[in-house]
Amino acid sequence: MNIKYPKNPKRINLVNNQNLPQVIVNAVANDDYDSSGSDISTTKLIKPPRIVLLESKHNAELEEDVADRIFSLLGQSVHTVLERAKSKKDIVERRLFYNGPETNGWTLSGQLDMLDSKGQLMDFKITSAWTALDAQQNGKPEWEQQLNILDFLCKKNPENLKVFGKLLQPKSLSIIAILRDWSKLRIMQSDNYPKKQVVVIPIRRWSTQEQAKFVAERVGLHQRAASGVDVPVCTPQERWRKEDTYAIMKHGRKSAVRVLQTKKQATAYLKQNELVEGKHYKIIERKGEDVRCENYCLVKNFCDYYTEKKIEF
Numbered sequence: 001m002n003i004k005y006p007k008n009p010k011r012i013n014l015v016n017n018q019n020l021p022q023v024i025v026n027a028v029a030n031d032d033y034d035s036s037g038s039d040i041s042t043t044k045l046i047k048p049p050r051i052v053l054l055e056s057k058h059n060a061e062l063e064e065d066v067a068d069r070i071f072s073l074l075g076q077s078v079h080t081v082l083e084r085a086k087s088k089k090d091i092v093e094r095r096l097f098y099n100g101p102e103t104n105g106w107t108l109s110g111q112l113d114m115l116d117s118k119g120q121l122m123d124f125k126i127t128s129a130w131t132a133l134d135a136q137q138n139g140k141p142e143w144e145q146q147l148n149i150l151d152f153l154c155k156k157n158p159e160n161l162k163v164f165g166k167l168l169q170p171k172s173l174s175i176i177a178i179l180r181d182w183s184k185l186r187i188m189q190s191d192n193y194p195k196k197q198v199v200v201i202p203i204r205r206w207s208t209q210e211q212a213k214f215v216a217e218r219v220g221l222h223q224r225a226a227s228g229v230d231v232p233v234c235t236p237q238e239r240w241r242k243e244d245t246y247a248i249m250k251h252g253r254k255s256a257v258r259v260l261q262t263k264k265q266a267t268a269y270l271k272q273n274e275l276v277e278g279k280h281y282k283i284i285e286r287k288g289e290d291v292r293c294e295n296y297c298l299v300k301n302f303c304d305y306y307t308e309k310k311i312e313f
Contacts (some may be wrong), residue, residue: 133193248266263285
């Protein structure tokens with residue numbers, strides 16, 4: 001399989017628009033992440049193909065503010081946590097590779113954080129309390145996908161997962177979420193706020209067939225994008241889409257009385273409650289947005305969806 005994403009050895013240009021201390025700039029710039037030896041990493045496999053393609057094509061033209069890498073820098077502190085936590089019976093920070101039928105000629109790689117002697121495959125995240133809470137209540141697809149791809153790679157690499165001659169294989173998957181903004185005071189203000197600064201979030205382990213199918217489908221998407229045959233627009237979920245809503249506002253009140261999904265629902269609410277639009281009450285349309293596109297996508301200016309907003313879904 002000769003299809004490849006465009007390669008550009010030049011790294012994304014870092015800028016320091018907020019004039020952060022040079023020591024922080026240096027720490028961000030000296031990122032030692034390395035997925036060489038593979039055609040695609042687990043992280044990129046999960047990312048939308050359009051973003052990966054555009055980042056590859058325009059790598060030399062991209063700029064990223066150092067300030068936008070601070071959370072990533074904090075996340076790298078997990079290396080220190082793992083170094084302190086590991087025992088001789090655990091496998092820590094090991095990159096695994098696989099090239100087989102599911103990857104259609106490409107080599108897939110992924111680095112596991114920790115696989116302990118009990119078979120617990122763990123990935124450590126430094127994240128917000130809100131993100132952890134939402135993941136506990138509603139799940140987080142990216143985390144589930146990442147852990148299951150790593151589990152898939154473990155199954156394909158038994159020769160690289162032996163400790164003192166004993167083969168380690170995952171039996172359970174979990175995220176260890178370290179909450180960067182945790183506050184003891186908020187525990188008293190909310191019933192469901194995390195009670196501890198570290199939260200263990202069990203991740204559903206897919207069947208071997210589910211994992212293989214997911215890897216094959218994602219590789220196919222990326223290979224078609226890399227070949228230029230099919231570069232799909234990111235899905236609403238991938239764009240972190242917030243849909244239009246309709247707020248019922250009362251004269252003299254700053255917050256909405258109700259926020260509903262359609263104008264029809266808002267009109268019906270006024271009628272049901274014997275409220276008259278235009279007389280103390282009005283319906284305000286709040287336009288939705290693609291949060292990722294607007295605020296977090298490095299390649300938005302190279303994306304025709306973002307620049308033209310003319311693509312129909």
